[in-house]
Amino acid sequence: MSRSILLALCVLIPCLSLPAARAHGALVEMSVIDRDSGAVLIQYPARGERWIEGIPGQRYAIRLQNRTSERVLVVLSVDGVNAVSGQTADPGQAGYVLDPWQSTEVAGWRKSLSDVAAFEFAPLPDSYAARTGRPDNVGVIGIAVFREKRVRPMPKSKVSARQAQESTADAAAERSVAAVPPMAPGPSLGTGHGAREYSPVRQTRFERAGSRPNETVALRYDRRENLIAMGILPAPGAWARHPDPFPGGFVPDP
Template sequence: MRTNTLILYALFSFLGAATPITAWASERIQTEQIGVSIVADDGSVFARYDLADRSQRGKLRAYLEAERGRNYGIRVHNYTGGRIGLVIAVDGRNIISGRKSHLSTKEPMYVLGPYEQATYDGWRTSNTNVHRFIFTDAANSYADAWGDRSAMGVIAVTAFREVPRVQPQRRSGGQEMAPSASAPGESRSEKSMQSADAAEAAGTGFGESHNSPSVRVHFKPQRHAFAKQFLKYEWRETLVRLGVIRESPPINRFWPEQLGQAQNYAPYPPGYWNQRR
């Protein structure tokens, strides 16, 4: 029987992610076992709009307002009393390996200790560096560079519990990751069809290099995920068009809309005043 042992990376963020950092936008929902929020470099949280449907236990979906040209990080809080493995995908790509993600235990993942928080803010290119996540047009995204638009505009976080260990490991500070089983090769020729409005869609680019040391640790995940969260990020104008954000029309200070509108009375028929001339 094959044992699927993953090596997880512990990332040290000199911006404050070395040990526990902060949590996700659902910090207000303490009933969830993980919290996820999307944060800017100044610590502010990008606006999020949760969907009401919770028919699938452990799975949450929400819209997120993306802001063009801004860097962001994915902040995760582990509300459980054990270590968890996190497979994180942006635009359908695993943020550690850069490969197409299926959110499975065979992929590299980050490890988060009990009741800890950490922020993951870029595509990992080495043990010591990541390239920052930045909101941009889909045509300029990292995923599109590989011809992959199969999950454009979606940030996915999948959490796995750890199979109980016989002996606890010594902890090393930072963010922890796990290596994957061999994954099938991928060709850039797998270019997907671009939709007519692809240039208008939001995506995540391959931003500036950022120092983020990591270490590998052993972690054996359970077979099935216990929590999944999906954030569909869009530009504000798109969210308004979809009805996620409701905007009131601008008000004319000198011409109130109700002016001249008879309230609760029969209106004059069309052309009435023309006939009276």
């Protein structure tokens, strides 16, 4: 990761309705990295969604790229489980705060401020979600992105000298808290609870601009054979056929 990642431990905010999940994010770009090879897993578009191929036992990380010039909060869900708190995922929960233009990689389930349990593809019964009694949403990675609330400064003409001093002191106190260094025929695939590894974060304060996420992004995954069965990947040995409605040229002699 390029800079320190920040963790916002937020109070649950009910979200009555959510925007439809997009395949690509305008605010935050999400991709999945094979941690052994370092390669970005190819995303295959199909039926308005994007899919990646996973292999049981393969360790992966989720790369998050802030594409804006402001801080954003990213609530990360894996198989319907919040990757920070372990709760059944809801956009109003805790998440990661990215600085402007920051890119970072989340490599596992957050266990503490200093370590994670590695993300690794696993058969559905061995997934963390299934082992904790929540198998219904296995096979999807999602993010809910929130913009930060902007505080409008009061006109100087309406602020007394004492109020200005108090406001400055309050702002300094705020900065001292928040400023930190920058359908398948075969068994489906899920994400397991892998080995513990060092991955430090720091807490920070983040006030959302609203209770509803500004953007949600989803990425589906499964085994190769299941992607082939669903028509997302071509079958082995298959070739793309492009029929030509006018294959001939001029009329030949008999």
